[in-house]
Amino acid sequence: MPTTASRLLLLLPTRTYRTEAFIAAATRLGVELVCASERPSTLEELSPNSLVTLDFADPYGSAETIVRFARSRPIDAVVGVDDLTTVTAAAISQRLGLKANALPAVTTARDKHAMRRCLAEAGVPVPRFQLVELSDDPARAAQKVEYPCVLKPLMLSASRGVIRANDPREFVAAFERIAAILAEPDAARRALLVEEFVPGREIALEGLLVGGSLHVLAIFDKPDPLDGPFFEETIYVTPSRLPAATQARVVAVTRDACSALGLTEGPIHAELRVNERGPFVLEVAARSIGGLCARTLTFGTGLSLEDLILCHALGRPLESLERERRAAGVMMIPIPRAGCLVSVSGVEEARAVGAVEDVVITMHPGQEVIPLPEGWQYLGFIFARAETPAAVEGALREAHARLRFDIA
């Protein structure tokens, strides 16, 4: 690994799952880190050279702050780790003259309606869609859509606020439920995307853009049906079991989507639906896979996804973009009902399942747990690796069955 001293600005929301993995990668690579969060670190006054507070909702103001910071402490690269930070990362990179995605491209990708419109205009297959303002009359809006449809906020992630409606009555109920979520002070723009429900299998593509070329790092199958009313993601398994020709179509469509959006550098996480009509792009985000799911990915001689992202951002050589040969997968442990998490048992029994590598519980006893569509957290994650995708999926399901969550 090269160890040339470089200073990298990492944009880390205080609640992201991604902190540990990115900081570990930076440590391995010998990178000097500056960590920026939207809330001040308790140690910021003592470590002003490595801890910064930025308002991620104000990309231009954040860029100005970092321009001033960088006058005495030059920044070589900027990486945003989650949806909340992608636009700010692009704005800072632009002001510092660093190689990165263009700000308009990332801004378009961040807004589900702007993204859909851009992709549709470019001929990329997407579900039929329309924008509905929360100030609109839901009963009237319900008369103007085709059913079944899916209502979703423009900027939330993790399927938060995504609800299927099969008729006008369900539409109005979903509209009101999402409106309540978007009324929260930290929620995104007060409008909804209403789109055609596309039946079929859902997959995710993890990629790295280098100079405008898309390198596919992994295609994940999501074997649990995602037909609504909520769209809770659970299992991801790679490699995909879809036919090679279908996977090739998925890659081609994702490449077209990146090109249409103008994304050229860094990680992308794409979500697609595949049916007999072909693949449909649900979204392309200018970031890597969320949660702890990146732990499933290992490249070359053991590089992590975060190693690749940081090396690419710093312009260092990429040793390998080849994922390991074995199948791998993760289960994002869903929250079965609302309440207070009292205790978790069966973790060691779950870890004992063959092919299971680890079980990580990320919520703590005493914490309020909120299921979808309002929730935005998982109980934890189960990781497995085996010779075949089927073996991985089976191990994840068996391990999950051994876990018991006491929710009062």
Added chain:
Amino acid sequence: MNEELKTRVQELIDTMINPAVAGHGGFVELIDVQDNRVYLQMGGGCQGCGAADITLKSGIERLIKEEIPEVAEVLDTTDHASGQNPYYTPGKA
């Protein structure tokens, strides 16, 4: 040597680090110093906190290395999974 380092690190924790992390209900405990490596445990609001790694690597380690250049590395031995009251619980941002 280790004892002397340990004393200096402990002083830094007592006078600078713990008063700061107390703002989030956290505390840091020195476990040991071996071969210029400092082993710490985090407790209270720091244990299980989504931002604990930022605090450790960009805050505590930087501070200790600046004040005590002989220190090569600061390592976290905390069982974060057992944190009862983390200041920031992680989620999808």
